[in-house]
Amino acid sequence: MAATPGDSRLEMCIQCGTCGGSCPSGADMDHTPRALFALIRADLRREVLRSNTPWYCVSCYYCTVRCPQEVHITDLMYTLKNLAIRAKLYEENPAAGLAETFTDQVENFGRSFEFGLATRHNLRHRPFSLPGLAPLGLGLLSKGRMDLTPRRIQNLDQLQRILARAKQLEEAV
Amino acid sequence: MPKYIFYPGCSMERSARPYLDSTLAIQETLGIQLEEVPDWNCCGATEYAASHLLPSYALVGRNLALAAKQTNGTRTLVAGCSACYLNLAKTDHYMRHDAQLADRVNTALTAGGLQYQAGSVTVRHLLDVLINDIGLDRIRSKVVRPLKGLRVAAYYGCQVPRPDYDRRFHNHEYPNQLEQIIKALGATVIDFPLKTHCCGGHMTQISEATAYEMIRQLVHGADQYQADLMASLCPMCQLNLDAYQVEMNKFFKTSYHVPTVFFTQLMGLAFGLDAKALGFGKEFVSAAAALAKIGVEAPPAEVDQVPPPAKLPRGKPSGLPMPRMPGQEE
Ligand code: SF4
Ligand code: SF4
Numbered sequence: 181m182a183a184t185p186g187d188s189r190l191e192m193c194i195q196c197g198t199c200g201g202s203c204p205s206g207a208d209m210d211h212t213p214r215a216l217f218a219l220i221r222a223d224l225r226r227e228v229l230r231s232n233t234p235w236y237c238v239s240c241y242y243c244t245v246r247c248p249q250e251v252h253i254t255d256l257m258y259t260l261k262n263l264a265i266r267a268k269l270y271e272e273n274p275a276a277g278l279a280e281t282f283t284d285q286v287e288n289f290g291r292s293f294e295f296g297l298a299t300r301h302n303l304r305h306r307p308f309s310l311p312g313l314a315p316l317g318l319g320l321l322s323k324g325r326m327d328l329t330p331r332r333i334q335n336l337d338q339l340q341r342i343l344a345r346a347k348q349l350e351e352a353v
Numbered sequence: 354m355p356k357y358i359f360y361p362g363c364s365m366e367r368s369a370r371p372y373l374d375s376t377l378a379i380q381e382t383l384g385i386q387l388e389e390v391p392d393w394n395c396c397g398a399t400e401y402a403a404s405h406l407l408p409s410y411a412l413v414g415r416n417l418a419l420a421a422k423q424t425n426g427t428r429t430l431v432a433g434c435s436a437c438y439l440n441l442a443k444t445d446h447y448m449r450h451d452a453q454l455a456d457r458v459n460t461a462l463t464a465g466g467l468q469y470q471a472g473s474v475t476v477r478h479l480l481d482v483l484i485n486d487i488g489l490d491r492i493r494s495k496v497v498r499p500l501k502g503l504r505v506a507a508y509y510g511c512q513v514p515r516p517d518y519d520r521r522f523h524n525h526e527y528p529n530q531l532e533q534i535i536k537a538l539g540a541t542v543i544d545f546p547l548k549t550h551c552c553g554g555h556m557t558q559i560s561e562a563t564a565y566e567m568i569r570q571l572v573h574g575a576d577q578y579q580a581d582l583m584a585s586l587c588p589m590c591q592l593n594l595d596a597y598q599v600e601m602n603k604f605f606k607t608s609y610h611v612p613t614v615f616f617t618q619l620m621g622l623a624f625g626l627d628a629k630a631l632g633f634g635k636e637f638v639s640a641a642a643a644l645a646k647i648g649v650e651a652p653p654a655e656v657d658q659v660p661p662p663a664k665l666p667r668g669k670p671s672g673l674p675m676p677r678m679p680g681q682e683e
Contacts, residue, residue, distance in 0.1 A: 183406055183407075185450075185451050186447050186450050186451045204550070208560055238399075238511075238553065238555065238556055240511040245526075261402075262406045273559075274560070276403070276404075278558050279401070282400035282401065285395075286395045290395060291394065291395050292363045292395045333393070333394050335392050335465075338466065339394050339412075341465045342411050342412075342415055342461050342465040343405075344464065345461040346407045346410075346457070346458075350405070350408065
């Protein structure tokens with residue numbers, strides 16, 4: 181958890197439950213953020229990294245601004261997603277798939293490409309929902325709100341060198 | 354003419370094109386100049402950090418470094434997209450407060466021949482710049498077509514008022530800057546208690562039922578207070594409330610019709626600019642009826658637009674949508 185930038189204040193959690201009560205995704209989570217932090221304290225690593233909680237976090241920051249102990253809850257969710265991927269403990273889930281597809285685009289083009297994102301992601305995770313959403317994609321296209329081809333930044337090489345070095349640094353820890 | 358360094362971001366160039374077009378259109382009226390960061394890259398949205406934490410800071414670090422090199426007499430970096438704004442602000446914030454992170458980001462940037470000294474640019478959202486630098490008086494003085502009679506729900510979503518590292522919005526849950534601007538344009542601002550609730554973010558791609566319920570609550574709230582439209586300040590929120598309002602209606606078998614446009618489009622209208630140039634007509638839930646209220650003829654709708662229902666569903670309670678069991682088809 182030390183990878184979380186700044187001081188996450190995780191150990192300051194007093195288990196008050198404000199975070200879970202504020203969370204718009206609470207109903208889908210197998211553990212509330214509060215419960216997850218209790219599991220972390222109990223050192224139940226496997227249980228924590230298999231939890232779907234971080235993957236259902238929509239980064240709304242309600243919990244973070246309401247937490248009486250100023251625990252950086254949303255940032256911790258990002259760290260947990262990273263740890264789960266690294267430990268190969270996350271279940272194959274649409275949220276992780278989305279993050280992966282998006283990451284590929286950013287690394288290959290420097291920009292994200294919403295049309296590609298929607299189709300590749302849907303084909304992988306929700307093949308049956310694609311026909312239903314096709315009108316939306318076509319609508320975006322015809323309104324000039326989506327492109328068929330990705331845009332590439334000019335100095336992609338520079339960006340890729342930066343990201344490669346950052347990955348090395350991260351793995352070295 | 355005050356200059357700003359401008360980071361448009363991927364969404365503003367794509368799905369939120371009307372946001373970019375209207376923002377660029379009003380800069381002349383307001384007497385400001387937005388200069389785009391050259392060769393900026395994606396900010397990573399809420400996805401990149403999920404799989405690569407340190408690289409996600411390096412990704413944003415490149416944009417900050419490019420912006421810092423852009424000497425145009427200002428050090429204010431403005432973004433319109435909430436996620437872009439937050440990612441830029443967050444990276445700068447943590448680089449200022451975490452020396453180890455700053456060091457590692459800079460080690461990565463060196464591989465691309467760049468460096469970024471934390472704090473060398475000030476990251477601000479467009480709304481913050483418009484209300485605090487330009488000011489309400491100036492905005493009011495440019496209004497030639499008051500939006501009189503138009504009932505608007507001001508919607509902030511999450512990532513502008515929260516976490517708000519530099520405390521620019523005073524209140525994480527009930528900010529009022531957007532309302533002040535909309536009032537200055539002559540429109541009526543409705544009560545909208547859900548104004549900083551989440552639009553669902555990327556949830557439409559992950560769990561439809563959850564996402565559609567979040568969208569339904571917002572649209573329902575605006576509808577209950579008889580809003581003619583919702584004003585948004587974020588590409589993701591607008592996409593969810595507009596394009597996915599159509600999908601949400603199908604999901605719950607409801608017939609809500611609350612158009613969602615960008616607040617900069619409303620500013621442009623009030624400044625007398627052409628509706629088409631401001632990107633009207635590209636929304637899925639047609640704003641034509643709302644525009645008619647202020648005597649503006651909507652540009653020809655581009656295909657697939659949902660016209661307002663002949664009989665507005667107002668007044669009759671819409672009831673709670675019943676959740677469907679998995680596998681249960683329409
Ligand atoms: S709101 Fe803060 S202190 Fe309360 S349970 Fe959540 S993390 Fe712990
Ligand atoms: S930031 Fe994530 S965990 Fe916190 S309230 Fe929002 S969705 Fe829930």
